[in-house]
Amino acid sequence: MLSRRVVLAGPPAVVVSGYAQAQATSxxxxxxxxxxxxxxxxxxxAQPGLSLEHREGVFRDLxxxxxxxxxxxxxxxxxxYREMTPDQQADYQRLFGDFVLRTYAGRLGGYSGxxxxxxxxxPAGQQDVLVQSRIERPSGPPIGAEWRVRSISGAFKIIxxxxxxxxxxxxxxxxxxxxxxxxxxxxxxxxxRARTTKMPATARSG
Amino acid sequence: MTQHRNxxxxxxxxxxxxxxxxxAADFEKGWRAYQQGDFAAAxxxxxxxxxxxxxxxxxxLGVMYDQGRGVSADQAKAVDWWRKAAEQxxxxxxxxxxxxxxxxxxxxxxxxxxxxxxxxxAEKGLARSQYSLGKLYETGLGLAADPxxxxxxxxxxxxxxxxxxxxxLGKMYRDGVGAERDLxxxxxxxxxxxxxxxxxxxxxLGTRFARGEGAPRDDAEALFWTSLAASxxxxxxxxxxxxxxxxVGAPVAAxxxxxxKAFKAKRAE
Numbered sequence: 001m002l003s004r005r006v007v008l009a010g011p012p013a014v015v016v017s018g019y020a021q022a023q024a025t026s027x028x029x030x031x032x033x034x035x036x037x038x039x040x041x042x043x044x045x046a047q048p049g050l051s052l053e054h055r056e057g058v059f060r061d062l063x064x065x066x067x068x069x070x071x072x073x074x075x076x077x078x079x080x081y082r083e084m085t086p087d088q089q090a091d092y093q094r095l096f097g098d099f100v101l102r103t104y105a106g107r108l109g110g111y112s113g114x115x116x117x118x119x120x121x122x123p124a125g126q127q128d129v130l131v132q133s134r135i136e137r138p139s140g141p142p143i144g145a146e147w148r149v150r151s152i153s154g155a156f157k158i159i160x161x162x163x164x165x166x167x168x169x170x171x172x173x174x175x176x177x178x179x180x181x182x183x184x185x186x187x188x189x190x191x192x193r194a195r196t197t198k199m200p201a202t203a204r205s206g
Numbered sequence: 207m208t209q210h211r212n213x214x215x216x217x218x219x220x221x222x223x224x225x226x227x228x229x230a231a232d233f234e235k236g237w238r239a240y241q242q243g244d245f246a247a248a249x250x251x252x253x254x255x256x257x258x259x260x261x262x263x264x265x266x267l268g269v270m271y272d273q274g275r276g277v278s279a280d281q282a283k284a285v286d287w288w289r290k291a292a293e294q295x296x297x298x299x300x301x302x303x304x305x306x307x308x309x310x311x312x313x314x315x316x317x318x319x320x321x322x323x324x325x326x327x328a329e330k331g332l333a334r335s336q337y338s339l340g341k342l343y344e345t346g347l348g349l350a351a352d353p354x355x356x357x358x359x360x361x362x363x364x365x366x367x368x369x370x371x372x373x374x375l376g377k378m379y380r381d382g383v384g385a386e387r388d389l390x391x392x393x394x395x396x397x398x399x400x401x402x403x404x405x406x407x408x409x410x411l412g413t414r415f416a417r418g419e420g421a422p423r424d425d426a427e428a429l430f431w432t433s434l435a436a437s438x439x440x441x442x443x444x445x446x447x448x449x450x451x452x453x454v455g456a457p458v459a460a461x462x463x464x465x466x467k468a469f470k471a472k473r474a475e
Contacts, residue, residue, distance in 0.1 A: 045243070052241050054473065061403075061438075070441045090442050094406050097439060106274065111243030139246050139276075186345055193341060194308035194320075197334055197370070199298040201266040203237045 030129035030149040031121035033156040037066040038108050038116050038133070045110035053200045059110070060101040068150070068157035069097040076172045077188075080180040088185045095192035102196060104161050104168055107145040109135035124148065128159070233263060240266070245276025256287065265291040265299040272302070272311075281312030292323065300327040301335045308338075308347075317348025328359065336363035337371040344374070344384075357384030364395060372399035373407040380410070380419075389420025400431055403471025409435035409443040416450060425453045429462045434469060 041062040045055050073096040074081050084092060109116050120132040131147045148160035160169040179188045236251030249270065255263035268287035271280045285306050291299035304323035307316045321342055327335035340359030343352045357378050363371030376395035379388045393414050399407030412432030415424045429450040435443035451459055 052243065057473070064439060069439050086442065090406060090409070090440065093439070093441055111245065111275075113244075186347070190341070190345065190347055191309040194305035194338070195311065197338060198269075198272065198302045198305050199332075199334060201240060201269045202262065202298055203234075204262075 027121035027123060027129050027131075030156060031118050031131050033066070033149060034131040034133065034147050034158070035118045037063070037158075038118075041066075041105075042108060042110040042116060056105075060098075060105055063101055063105055063108075064097065066156075066158055067097075067100070068152055068159050069093065069100065071152070071157070071159055072100065072169055073097065075169055076176055077180070078173060078177060080177075080185065080188075084185045088189065091189055092185070092192070095189060095196060098196040099192050100168070100172075104163075107135070107143065107161060107163055108133075109137070109143070113138040127151070233260070236263070236266075245270060249276045256290075259290075259294075261291040261294040261296045261299070264288075264294075265296055265302075268299065268302065281306065283312075285312035297327040297330040297332040297335065300324070300330075301332055301338070304335070305338065317342065321348040328362075331366075333363040333366035333368040333371065336360075336366075337368055337374070340371065340374070353378070353384030355384075364398070367398075367402075369399045369402040369404040369407065372396075372402075373404055373410070376407065376410060380414075389414070393420040400434070401472050403434075403438075403473070405435045405438040405440045405443070408432070408438075409440050409446070412443065412446065412450075416446065425450055426458050426462055429454055429459065430465050433462065433466045437466070 041059050044058045044062055047055055047058075050058075070093060073093050076096065077084075077092065081089065081092075115136045116133060117136070118131060118133050121129055122132075124130045127150050129149045131149055133145050133147065135143045135145075137143065144164060146162040146165075147158050148162070149156050150159050151157075152159075160167055162168065176188055179191060232251045232255060236248045236255075239245075239247035239251065249267075252260075252263040252266055256267045264287045268284045268291065270276055271287065272284035273279065277283075285303065288299045288303040288306070292303045300323045304320040304327065306312050307320035307323070309315070321339070324335045324339040324342065328339045336359045340356045340363065342348050343359065344356035345351065357375070360371045360375040360378065364375045372395045376392045376399065378384045379392040379395065381387070393411065396407045396411040396414065400411045408431045412428045412430070412435060414420050415428035415431065417423065429447065432443045432447045432450055436447045454462070
């Protein structure tokens with residue numbers, strides 16, 4: 001398949017629910033999926049009257065639907081996943097999902113003056129499409145991100161995101177491997193818990 | 207008469223200006239900018255205040271460095287700012303600093319130091335620190351495992367509405383760890399957490415109804431909570447949902463699906 005520049009700005013022509021029977025190698029379909037997911041998620045960030053913390057929670061909840069966190073989580077934990085108890089696996093999945101969304105959701109921007117655009121989509125391997133996006137910011141150079149999209153059970157899912165060429169899944173796998181090798185599943189769960197239960201910015205004094 | 211009125215007005219304005227501390231006005235301006243996602247403007251207000259020793263500004267700067275908002279993410283800088291605010295007694299800063307020690311982000315990992323900072327923040331009543339300290343006692347990291355202490359801490363945090371603490375408290379009652387086994391209490395706490403949208407609690411609550419543990423067996427109720435957890439990607443719940451769909455049959459499944467669509471998580475915090 002040839003690479004094509006697919007530029008999407010503004011509302012998509014097709015509603016996302018029509019993509020239940022997605023083709024595995026449809027760059028346009030994958031690009032549309034990322035754009036629609038981003039627009040719906042970013043709209044939640046723009047909601048007036050709610051705290052930033054609340055809006056970001058809703059934003060993450062929406063994004064969650066578009067990622068195959070189970071798939072990514074298993075890949076990232078590698079062979080150690082099988083060695084976890086069922087409770088540890090379930091805790092890991094939940095904590096890992098929270099961690100990924102908190103760390104990488106910012107790649108969609110959505111903050112003051114930022115604009116998200118899908119700029120290209122090309123096939124990668126047998127099953128995947130790499131959708132390239134860009135966030136324009138008033139305060140600095142644009143940020144590029146590449147979303148790896150695969151059709152899983154008839155629905156598009158994001159299975160990796162690369163920022164400035166660095167894969168999230170590969171980076172986290174290397175990091176978690178070191179933690180798991182050193183201290184086992186409980187130390188990884190403790191680290192993920194610690195990272196996802198910090199307090200947000202506050203206006204309260206004292 | 208006009209002269210007198212103008213003078214009074216001028217006096218009133220001057221007093222009003224003198225009574226408004228410039229520091230509070232700057233912090234608030236930063237806060238409004240931050241809420242809008244204008245992180246550069248927030249930084250411009252908070253950095254000078256942080257440099258002057260304002261604990262709240264120091265703490266918020268730490269959050270911005272931790273998250274990479276308006277600055278490149280820098281865990282070590284986040285820790286530096288949190289430490290300054292923590293040493294001034296700010297509970298949120300103590301909490302975040304402790305968690306940096308647990309994760310080894312920006313500082314070498316140190317569960318014992320984490321325990322010390324969490325104890326201080328928990329003492330001040332911060333629910334998340336009560337939970338985090340409870341987790342250390344439950345898992346025996348940085349101190350000897352003590353299920354009863356974990357239970358007591360989870361109870362404090364759960365009582366303040368923290369969903370993760372409610373879920374973990376439910377598990378302890380379910381399993382008889384740190385307290386007598388009490389399935390009714392397990393359901394009570396799982397439900398509070400589940401109603402806030404916490405997927406693990408929704409899955410656990412669904413399982414109680416599926417098995418008739420702590421309440422009469424109710425497959426429709428089980429399917430409702432299990433479906434909510436499944437829709438958040440909980441893989442155990444996704445499997446359980448398939449089994450429950452077989453059990454309830456199509457008409458009940460359709461009713462439950464309507465309830466699932468209508469569900470709105472109550473956020474306590």
